[in-house]
Amino acid sequence: MPALSPDIKTFIVQQLACFDTPTQVVDAVKSEYGQAVSRQVVEGHDPTKKAGQKLAKRWVDLFNETRERFKTETADIxxxxxxxxxxxxxxxxxxxxxxxxxxxxxxxxxxxxxxxGGAYTNKQQLEHSGPNGAPIQSADMTPGRFRDVARGLMEDV
Structure with a gap:
C-alpha cells in the first residue's frame, strides 16, 4: 500500500475527530481520493485509540482542534x-x-x-407538591414522636 499523502492524513484525522467510524472514513477516502486504505491504518490516526497513541503531535493537535470546533459548531446545524x-x-x-x-x-x-415535552433531553422534571397540587405534608419525626408512630404501626400488625 502506498504511503498516504498529507492531504489524505488530514482528511482521515478530521473525519475521525468528527466522530466518524473507521469504516465510514475508509469509504470516504475511497470515494474522495480514490485510494484504498484499511481500517487499521485509519485507526492509527485516532489519538483516542490504542493504535493512535504514537501519532505525531501535529496530527494530535489537528484532531483536538477539529473535535472542539465540531462540538461547538453543532448549534449551526x-x-x-x-x-x-x-x-x-x-x-x-x-x-x-x-x-x-x-x-x-x-x-x-x-x-x-x-x-x-422534553422527552429527548437528559433533564429531569421533579414535582414539588403533594397530591393534587396540595402542599407537601411534613411529618414530625422528633425521637419521641418517631417512637409513638413506630408503636402505632406495630400495633396494627
Missing part, C-alpha cells in the same frame, strides 16, 4: 435546533393529513409532543 425540528414535523403532519395517512399523522403528532 439546523436539525440540532428544537424549533427547526418542530417546524419540519409540522410540515410532515400537514402533508400526512392531506394524503389521508392518519396513522402517520398521529405518529408525527406524538413525536412533536415528545419533542416539546
Amino acid at each position: 439546523p436539525i440540532a435546533n428544537k424549533a427547526y425540528r418542530l417546524r419540519a414535523l409540522h410540515r410532515m403532519a400537514v402533508r400526512a393529513e392531506s394524503i389521508k395517512n392518519m396513522a402517520l399523522a398521529a405518529q408525527l403528532m406524538e413525536q412533536a409532543a415528545k419533542e416539546t
